[in-house]
């Protein structure tokens with residue numbers, strides 16, 4: 001390993017945004033033919049560092065060598081010409097172009113797309129999607145694709161670029177276990193061809209499974225680089241968060257009260273069928289299953305984004321007609337969507353407006369917004385969820401991915417809803433903060449709120465929920481009480497019976 005040829009030598013890389021240093025003096029070597037994990041807490045500087053390698057950001061100081069020669073990665077195009085491809089944490093695409101054009105765009109000279117015959121574009125795109133085991137129509141436009149498929153397009157675009165360095169910034173978050181396997185197989189194949197991969201993830205088991213070496217960032221500094229096999233997990237965590245991990249222990253099961261939400265025979269053809277359950281005050285109910293099982297569709301229907309075609313919803317014992325989100329909000333429902341970049345964020349607005357956006361009544365009791373109240377609520381959220389920022393006035397897009405997520409979570413937690421629906425709330429949140437977040441959910445339940453938690457992370461469902469419903473192919477396949485729940489039972493119920501991929 002030590003003698004492996006170096007593809008990249010980064011030296012003294014620093015980056016400031018508006019006078020705040022977010023990366024300090026990073027030295028890092030990347031070998032040809034390795035998969036290198038980059039890990040660290042939310043806001044540690046991982047995305048910023050790889051964006052510098054990919055020409056998205058210019059470093060304030062520092063230099064980069066590629067195969068021994070100094071390079072200037074002044075733009076994403078320059079990176080593309082050098083053979084550096086970045087799979088973004090938040091998929092970026094041209095929504096009006098077809099999937100195929102979005103994929104082929106990644107190739108050298110991809111800007112000259114208009115000269116490539118359409119049939120070739122389609123055939124090439126299809127080939128990459130086949131490699132990834134994705135069966136969507138590549139001639140359809142990008143917009144409207146699920147985030148899993150948007151992520152697949154990002155990956156296909158990187159593959160199409162035939163790059164020497166492929167950077168994957170949290171690529172697995174929205175993928176099913178099967179899709180993750182496929183991605184890992186491709187990553188290993190690329191490595192065996194001598195390419196270099198940077199892999200960013202908050203899931204340490206993925207790092208363990210896939211990566212050869214790992215680098216830990218903390219607070220914008222390079223803390224350690226080691227071979228994955230030689231470093232134990234608790235050491236990784238200690239280096240990442242600078243302390244021992246707080247173990248999450250659910251304080252106690254809240255006393256479960258009256259029915260908060262009752263759903264019967266809810267059906268939306270093509271998405272879900274005959275969904276029935278009751279959720280009571282003080283209860284945390286999990287909704288498990290694989291990505292694509294229809295859980296998000298159910299949540300969207302409950303919140304009136306795309307209402308069900310038939311079936312009944314009762315809130316607090318009364319028949320509820322939820323045709324649009326305002327209907328749901330009036331009834332005391334709140335929904336934290338999985339696609340926060342698409343639905344949750346007012347990107348150019350300050351963090352504090354984003355945090356308080358759903359509680360106009362609380363910050364403007366007299367009809368006029370009180371700056372002091374707005375500050376107070378947002379400052380408390382920032383403390384409770386350890387949101388890292390330079391100032392509450394900062395546009396939210398300037399926060400790291402995980403911190404944007406925490407801000408949107410905070411927004412809905414502040415509404416103290418009767419029924420809180422969370423769709424993959426901890427995706428992209430580092431392990432140091434998860435325990436705090438679980439505590440907040442527990443407190444809400446204890447205060448008599450009803451919580452519906454959609455999560456693909458089994459340990460999360462198992463430790464947090466009073467009851468777990470499992471969905472597969474649009475139907476509920478199991479209902480498992482807390483004391484009978486285990487990994488096998490949930491997995492078994494989550495696997496589609498028909499064998500037809502959703």
Ligand SMILES: Nc1ncnc2c1ncn2[C@@H]1O[C@H](COP(=O)(O)OP(=O)(O)OP(=O)(O)O)[C@@H](O)[C@H]1O
Pocket residue numbers: 017018022040041042043044045046047048049089388389390397398399400401402403428
């Ligand atoms: N365009 C920007 N303007 C100002 N600050 C920024 C900008 N981009 C990133 N930052 C800041 O840089 C720091 C590092 O962010 P970065 O996105 O690199 O973190 P990360 O390690 O990728 O975190 P996560 O795990 O949450 O994705 C954060 O404090 C963030 O707020």
Ligand SMILES: [Mg+2]
Pocket residue numbers: 046047048089169400401402
């Ligand atoms: Mg990031």
